[in-house]
Amino acid sequence: MAAKIRLKRMGTKRKPHFKIIVCDRSAGRDSRAIEELGFYDPSQNPPLVKLNKDRADYWLSVGVEVSDTIKSIIKKNKA
Numbered sequence: 001m002a003a004k005i006r007l008k009r010m011g012t013k014r015k016p017h018f019k020i021i022v023c024d025r026s027a028g029r030d031s032r033a034i035e036e037l038g039f040y041d042p043s044q045n046p047p048l049v050k051l052n053k054d055r056a057d058y059w060l061s062v063g064v065e066v067s068d069t070i071k072s073i074i075k076k077n078k079a
Contacts (some may be wrong), residue, residue, distance in 0.1 A: 002026075003034060004065040005056070017041040020051060020070060022059055035059075040073060051077055 002025040007018040009030060018040045021033035037059070038051035056074065060066070066074070 002065070003059070004067065005037065005059060005070050006067045007040065007069060008033065015043060017043065020056075020073070022064060025065060049073055049077055053077075 003022050004025045005020065005022050006029070008021045008023075009016055009018055011017045019033070019036055020038040020040055022035045022037060023031055023033045035055065037056050038049065040050075041048040051074070
């Protein structure tokens with residue numbers, strides 16, 4: 001099974017927030033997640049990011065694909 005780390009949209013119209021999840025690569029954006037890794041809220045200034053770094057590192061070591069947005073979030077979060 002090929003998996004991917006991506007965002008799952010939550011919230012209401014014009015007030016989105018996102019969950020950072022691991023899911024099947026072929027699944028849709030809001031489909032069932034294998035594991036939830038964190039939370040991202042871009043509406044706050046600065047954007048709120050809560051990420052379980054241990055689990056994210058585990059999934060990255062296993063070789064999971066990562067979306068471009070998640071790559072930038074992880075990069076900013078490690079600094």
